[in-house]
Amino acid sequence: MERNCKTCPFNSKAATTLCDASFDQLSENHLVLKFKKGDTVIKQGMYSTNVVFLRTGLAKIHLTGPYHEQIVKLIKAPTYLGLPTTFGDKINQYSVTAVSDVEVCFIDVQVFQTILNENREFSHEIILELCRNELESFRRCANRTQKLIRGNMADVLLEFSEKIFLSDSFTMPLSQSDLANLVDTSRESVSRVMTEFDKDGIIKVNGKQIQILNKKSLKLISQNG
Amino acid sequence: MERNCKTCPFNSKAATTLCDASFDQLSENHLVLKFKKGDTVIKQGMYSTNVVFLRTGLAKIHLTGPYHEQIVKLIKAPTYLGLPTTFGDKINQYSVTAVSDVEVCFIDVQVFQTILNENREFSHEIILELCRNELESFRRCANRTQKLIRGNMADVLLEFSEKIFLSDSFTMPLSQSDLANLVDTSRESVSRVMTEFDKDGIIKVNGKQIQILNKKSLKLISQNG
DNA sequence: ATTATTTTGTGATTTGCATCACATTGCATA
DNA sequence: TATGCAATGTGATGCAAATCACAAAATAAT
Missing domain, CATH: 2.60.120.10 (Jelly Rolls)
Known part of the structure; x- marks a missing residue:
């Protein structure tokens, strides 16, 4: 101290x-x-x-x-x-x-x-x-109130990357339950969206390790549904 | 001036x-x-x-x-x-x-x-x-993000009554479209909820004229679904 | 008064997502 | 190393509310 x-x-x-x-x-x-x-x-x-x-x-x-x-x-x-x-x-x-x-x-x-x-x-x-x-x-x-889950999740990922960690890859500091409360959805939906993003090659998920592969796509998802 | x-x-x-x-x-x-x-x-x-x-x-x-x-x-x-x-x-x-x-x-x-x-x-x-x-x-x-429409509408009615007009009856200053944007729903849902509240005897609607008949119910609806 | 034009009411249909229900993995503590 | 608990993945089901599609009022404009 x-x-x-x-x-x-x-x-x-x-x-x-x-x-x-x-x-x-x-x-x-x-x-x-x-x-x-x-x-x-x-x-x-x-x-x-x-x-x-x-x-x-x-x-x-x-x-x-x-x-x-x-x-x-x-x-x-x-x-x-x-x-x-x-x-x-x-x-x-x-x-x-x-x-x-x-x-x-x-x-x-x-x-x-x-x-x-x-x-x-x-x-x-x-x-x-x-x-x-x-x-x-x-x-x-x-x-939060207007966007769909995918949009909000995209926002969070972008914000973490650009405002908090200043890097394309970072260790997710929040649990999926926390993320759910942050974007106001269910834990299950967070899980599903994350795997979706991964499967679409937009991000790479490895446990808590996140890498953003396609920032453009995330921004598009953030804007549209 | x-x-x-x-x-x-x-x-x-x-x-x-x-x-x-x-x-x-x-x-x-x-x-x-x-x-x-x-x-x-x-x-x-x-x-x-x-x-x-x-x-x-x-x-x-x-x-x-x-x-x-x-x-x-x-x-x-x-x-x-x-x-x-x-x-x-x-x-x-x-x-x-x-x-x-x-x-x-x-x-x-x-x-x-x-x-x-x-x-x-x-x-x-x-x-x-x-x-x-x-x-x-x-x-x-x-x-806004957690409550259902009825809860949010109840909130708005209570707020207008208690914070803005300081009376149980008042003239609704916003259109239903505005209300929809305020509580983040569709115009149709606002309409439906208002008639529901009216039918249940919680409020009395007469065009733009609103009278709150049962404040207790509104508060309950605001808290629960 | 008579048209426009904006507001409102209400049904039928669709849909995004919550919820439930488990399997699975990871991580911590004995 | 085993055991327990918390964090995750994924399907099946149900529901609140958006959307679509009009009709009816109510206001505004001519």
């Missing part, structure tokens, strides 16, 4: 700003914690007075839906989490679970707010990030 | 703060415009350097989905619109269309930003609002 925030490999501008501007406050008031794959970082329904900064690793945001768990998205460090909670009623509105081993900073709200008030650039960036999230939510929701 | 912002019936705290704190700047820099029912207030894809404040009336936020228009939600004055656009790349990411006659203030981004920078309380409130929106999006999306 280290406490020196200067050493954080922050490549988020907001995070850097935060650290540079307020190192003293932060180093006094934050914790760097390590979580193992599968651990709960934020638990829906619990009281919390911390902003969470995901420093390294992957995590999933999920919440209890009307009938089953809903995975909102897979996120990659560095990002802030739990802002809405912190600024709201301090009750976590969603859970965050580590998908790989992760390092996390818990920053006390009070401190965070102070910094926000003192640092114009930082608060502007936070607003920007929140705006981006809102738009992303709209789009995501429109896609 | 009036320009005196002091006269706005702002009951949003953020809006009041904005007006009180920065009346001079604002009255120099904003316009109050009237739109008629059906008019486009914000057009997706267009360049814009204004934050839009919906002063009076109802409007719908909608965007082009992969296959058809998606209505995100019905909104009621007073609210800010287009924040994400304004802070982002200045290209509107969604459309806003007047559902009743509305009054709108266009506030120049520059001015808005200045005020945001000068007014701590105001910027804090904006952050709060953005956070709320994000959470609301998560919930909404989880509901």
